Amino acid sequence: MTRKVFWEDPYLTTHETTVTTVRGQEVTVASTILYALSGGQESDAGTLAGHPVLEARKEGLEIVYTLPEGHGLAPGMEVSMAIDWPRRRRLMHLHFAAELVLETLYRTLPGVVKAGAHIGPAKARIDLAWPESVSPWLPRLAAEVQALIDADRAITSVFEDEAAERRVWEIPGFARVPCGGTHPRRTGELGRIRLKRDNPGGGKQRIEIYLDQELPCR
Ligand SMILES: [Zn+2]
Numbered sequence: 001m002t003r004k005v006f007w008e009d010p011y012l013t014t015h016e017t018t019v020t021t022v023r024g025q026e027v028t029v030a031s032t033i034l035y036a037l038s039g040g041q042e043s044d045a046g047t048l049a050g051h052p053v054l055e056a057r058k059e060g061l062e063i064v065y066t067l068p069e070g071h072g073l074a075p076g077m078e079v080s081m082a083i084d085w086p087r088r089r090r091l092m093h094l095h096f097a098a099e100l101v102l103e104t105l106y107r108t109l110p111g112v113v114k115a116g117a118h119i120g121p122a123k124a125r126i127d128l129a130w131p132e133s134v135s136p137w138l139p140r141l142a143a144e145v146q147a148l149i150d151a152d153r154a155i156t157s158v159f160e161d162e163a164a165e166r167r168v169w170e171i172p173g174f175a176r177v178p179c180g181g182t183h184p185r186r187t188g189e190l191g192r193i194r195l196k197r198d199n200p201g202g203g204k205q206r207i208e209i210y211l212d213q214e215l216p217c218r
Contacts, residue, residue, distance in 0.1 A: 009033075034046045037056065044091070053067065094119050097145070102117075105141060113129040115204050123209060125207065151187065155185055191213035194212060195209060
């Protein structure tokens with residue numbers, strides 16, 4: 001099973017590893033920094049042995065990378081991996097901003113239920129099962145999340161169950177949340193948060209999340 005180095009150090013941009021299996025265009029490696037789509041957070045973009053990774057997907061606890069035909073890799077080969085760091089940084093920050101919004105929302109609107117989420121490099125969105133417009137709540141929600149960001153709180157991310165690879169992040173006194181995504185070490189990295197309401201229909205409310213003035217984090 002590939003070791004998920006993106007959990008141990010989500011700030012690594014290059015990594016040396018060993019090919020473990022090859023099945024046509026599909027390759028697995030002993031350890032990896034390239035995150036595969038999960039929990040609404042998109043896969044990283046990057047390269048393996050200089051080849052662009054066309055797709056990264058989870059297969060149980062394994063991560064399978066699809067490379068272009070003719071990649072020439074074989075089990076046992078030592079290879080370098082690199083990720084598109086600006087993209088990962090955006091995804092990680094927007095993903096965590098979405099988590100802060102959601103945890104704050106659960107306190108503001110008891111009974112609200114998450115009906116979906118997507119984290120891309122331009123913005124994050126959360127869909128909620130909620131009968132009324134969330135517009136009146138947005139200014140307070142944004143202010144509370146901004147206060148958490150401005151306080152530059154430390155975020156810890158650890159295993160809850162290492163064998164099952166279940167992870168949890170925590171800001172002591174605020175929240176402890178199960179999540180297998182990548183998380184920054186401090187809230188201050190997120191910069192300024194902006195929320196927008198959208199109405200996707202079907203009795204749902206959508207909150208779009210934007211980040212401005214992210215701080216460099218390496
Ligand atoms: Zn997360």
